[in-house]
Amino acid sequence: MSIMSSQPKYQRRKEDRPQEIADAAFAAFAEKGYAATRIDDVAKRAGISKGLTYLYYKTKEDLFKAVVKNVVVRRVDTLIGNVESTNLSSEDFLRGPLLDFMKQVPGSPIAIVIRLLISEGPRHPDLVDYYYENVVARGLGAIRQFVTRGVERGEFHRDALQYQPHLFLAPMMLSMIWRLIFADKPLDTDQLMESQIEMLLAQLKA
Amino acid sequence: MSIMSSQPKYQRRKEDRPQEIADAAFAAFAEKGYAATRIDDVAKRAGISKGLTYLYYKTKEDLFKAVVKNVVVRRVDTLIGNVESTNLSSEDFLRGPLLDFMKQVPGSPIAIVIRLLISEGPRHPDLVDYYYENVVARGLGAIRQFVTRGVERGEFHRDALQYQPHLFLAPMMLSMIWRLIFADKPLDTDQLMESQIEMLLAQLKA
Amino acid sequence: MSIMSSQPKYQRRKEDRPQEIADAAFAAFAEKGYAATRIDDVAKRAGISKGLTYLYYKTKEDLFKAVVKNVVVRRVDTLIGNVESTNLSSEDFLRGPLLDFMKQVPGSPIAIVIRLLISEGPRHPDLVDYYYENVVARGLGAIRQFVTRGVERGEFHRDALQYQPHLFLAPMMLSMIWRLIFADKPLDTDQLMESQIEMLLAQLKA
């Protein structure tokens, strides 16, 4: 009405709306799963209206994909960077940074993403591919490279290379699934991973 | 009117209907997950009408529970019986029957059940408990008992007992999840499990 | 199989099956109303299978109509016969047999029929007509006739005829509805009807 009314109507308009929505969606998916999450829940969590969600994400499925990629992207690079740039001896690296990393995975958003991929993956092959290339392949590659370096440095014996990198991650995987399913049943997941690392070291060391 | 109308409207009438429905439901859940499966899908697969499903299972949830328990019950007893009644040396048993068993799990219905538990478990705590008691606890118990026997026989050293039984199963778990998510990506899951058994044997043997 | 087997397979086959079914249906309708009653309930109450019901009553609606007519027919004739054949003075008849009859109506199956007619009547005009002709018209006619007789005998004054017979029944009606709706709220329905009769007598008497 008035000429002077210079306050923009929607001053809270944020640039990071998409991110906020994705975060809210992630929280909702984590809690109830994809199918059981209503767009309304997401909007409420994000503090916006249902309709606005659709301004940024055309469909619920779009939102789902964004969420998965989002979480993945925000986590993986730094992690793998760590592995690649370490100066520690192989043994110290395994017992130190790698173990620490693995220990925190089962309780992290990555576990949620795994759960979502297990549930919804079959309906989203592109998402699975994305995840494989950006997380799994890179992670396994990093471990393989690490073992190779250990061999080159003489810390590991030659046959070390025949061990699949998945073996490093198996207890982490089991711990993750355990927590997803049996949240309340006790299990010393840290010790599980430690034992595995020790076993592997015993096998790999020259 | 038509030359041959050979389709009787009322097909057959059996008491294995419940099992047929459960089987159809298992197949449907395996393919699309619980939430995305329509009762109609199940009925169609079972070759019956939607309504008949409800004669045997009061709700979709009932059907779900029946399916899970069904698969579990039909599998577990024999398997664990095997473990308990073996006469082989510990080493031979690990490399033989146990490894064989583990190798076939990731491709078996048990993997599907795991998928369902991961997706729907949080909404069905009683099912999780059932699964824990009837499968997990018993399986872990069997392994623990097996290790104990190995120690008693002098095949394993005393410290063997400190290894959590989960360690035996970790690669099996990883293989299972791998297949559930990355069905088409290659992974020599058998070798993974073999390596783990060898590593464990190397650690456990007196 | 054996030649001697002279026992008929269904020896309990009764001639009064239709009646039994109607009784069961009446009980079920009384308890849950027409819409909420399942044919299965009726069959169970009658101690027969669902299918057999359809041998005697083509549809649920048929059954409904049979039930209403049934109850009506079985009750009305004797009742009205009473009124018509009395030898008592008008006053004694009102205070005696008529009052007694009215007192027991609100708790009788007639009340249930009224309830059914109120609920389902609009969908069954023929039933309403049937009820009107066989119960209401006859009942009112009997009262009218009774009053006429009273006038002829000099027990009632001439103007007595201007009173509509419905007035005799109004408290009975109210009592019936009261019980149907407020089963548990106290109301001395007997006194209500007594007061009305006394009032009417005071008005009618010469």
Next chain:
Amino acid sequence: MSIMSSQPKYQRRKEDRPQEIADAAFAAFAEKGYAATRIDDVAKRAGISKGLTYLYYKTKEDLFKAVVKNVVVRRVDTLIGNVESTNLSSEDFLRGPLLDFMKQVPGSPIAIVIRLLISEGPRHPDLVDYYYENVVARGLGAIRQFVTRGVERGEFHRDALQYQPHLFLAPMMLSMIWRLIFADKPLDTDQLMESQIEMLLAQLKA
């Protein structure tokens, strides 16, 4: 394509939607009863989509309760207010305002509510209680109070108090039921109520 498509897909947007829906529901329930009314009918009558009904009323039952309370609340207060604030002599009041009120009840929405309570009451005890407290108890209380006042003023004799207030309403009740069931059968319901009032006056007057 078409020459004129003038129907907007999204009609209007009001806050009187709840009332509109309740009105539509009332009409539908009045016509077909609660059980036989489809939410779709209600929506169609209200000119909205089925889903919108659920935005305002969580379940069909909620809608039902809202409808009943709605009708009741909108009517009762003024009516009972009338009774309480009158300055007329008891006799004039009975013959005037009270009679007028009673005469219009059998054709009013209140009759519909009665029908609904008779049909569905047993399944909705809370509704029955609500109705009892807000309509019946208050109505009867008002009549009782009115009689008391008449006695105090010397218009009625002492024994007047022994007459249950229900007696005033009995012909109204009968008229209501009569219309609900025998809509088309003639009955001078007004005269019925007038006669009752006259009879009562004859009894009550000092």
Next chain:
DNA sequence: GATGAATGAGGATTCATTCAT
């Protein structure tokens, strides 16, 4: 941009009715 009322396509569940046995 933002809202949330409104839509409508399903999906779970019920139940009158049918029919093979």
Next chain:
DNA sequence: TATGAATGAATCCTCATTCAT
């Protein structure tokens, strides 16, 4: 006759998506 398994049409209710404001 008698059974009850089987059918399928109907009905309540949910929720992703749209759009008037």
